[in-house]
């Protein structure tokens with residue numbers, strides 16, 4: 133490094149970047165590939181982004197299921213400014229701060245049942261990891277020290293830290309990091325459209341759930357601490373379970389003294405049309421994890437909320453009970469919590485959960501129109517403003533395209549100024565809860581055009 137380094141002009145620097153400059157940053161994409169057409173966002177407002185070249189994008193993904201109350205939301209920004217003037221950090225080893233207490237109390241009020249005690253962190257991985265530790269420590273404190281195994285699902289994503297990654301079920305993200313932590317058992321997810329057991333709902337006996345009970349039995353219930361699932365699985369293609377599935381898991385957990393953990397990092401904070409997907413499905417877990425939309429992208433903020441009887445196990449006398457042994461330096465940061473309070477205030481006052489239900493119905497109708505128009509959409513899944521479509525070459529046989537058709541459509545959509553989630557065989561939308569009907573229609577229209585353009589190039593597939 134030279135002795136004098138001046139700060140680059142952020143926009144010009146990124147705009148004129150050649151690969152040599154982009155080599156200084158790790159991104160989530162394959163870097164050499166990304167650097168050929170780097171996406172570098174410069175600013176955002178409402179449901180739109182602008183990149184450093186000035187190109188505008190319609191954000192059908194809330195950044196990454198994060199920007200719950202839209203970009204440039206003045207209420208959240210002003211709450212952050214106010215809090216900065218009052219207190220920006222409190223001594224985390226010695227206590228907490230008033231805004232963290234306020235946000236914990238609001239979440240306890242909003243969460244279903246007796247979910248009433250909150251641990252704040254910065255990211256989703258930290259709170260799913262915390263939930264795993266809570267389950268293990270809870271069983272140790274309550275006379276079942278042999279319970280340590282976590283049952284979770286293939287294709288799930290619970291995070292990047294070693295524990296949350298070990299609970300995850302995506303080989304593309306796991307294999308390079310193996311060996312992972314011991315004590316994690318995986319089961320197949322409820323992918324009804326492609327039932328792993330070759331059955332057809334509703335005559336399937338909900339095998340995807342009953343087999344989990346069998347797995348608990350085979351593993352020995354005395355060794356199982358928790359079952360952890362996303363109410364709607366995201367990776368794997370918006371895996372929406374049959375209505376019996378989560379109530380059955382609740383029942384197995386009750387019978388075997390196993391904690392039910394919902395990872396609602398994506399599904400929480402209004403996305404499925406209720407504040408928590410637990411309410412959408414009418415099932416209360418023992419531990420509920422939220423992230424992404426809670427801070428709305430303005431701050432890093434996540435939370436783990438546990439039920440009252442679990443909290444009580446951690447209130448014993450100090451000689452027998454060390455409290456919950458889990459913590460990070462930035463947990464419960466006052467700036468983050470002030471932003472979280474403003475995000476929730478915005479959702480509650482503007483009934484954005486109601487808007488997610490309303491616009492979710494509009495999005496479903498839009499996807500259905502595309503399915504009627506093109507013979508290559510085999511399934512539409514999800515709830516509220518978390519919905520996806522699965523592409524198939526042949527609807528009758530469910531045969532997939534031989535190549536990554538979804539990626540082609542997603543990339544074309546980006547070229548056409550639409551940001552959505554894409555995978556080789558599916559595409560998902562997760563727009564901001566503030567989206568209007570017209571904006572939803574526009575998002576679907578750009579997707580429509582993008583599918584048409586990709587198909588136009590590949591007529592031999594249809």
Ligand SMILES: Cc1ncc(COP(=O)(O)O)c(C=O)c1O
Pocket residue numbers: 254255256257258260289290291292362366395396397398423424
């Ligand atoms: C369902 C789910 N859980 C956990 C995580 C991990 O969250 P983070 O990336 O904030 O650590 C994610 C991230 O995408 C997620 O989608």
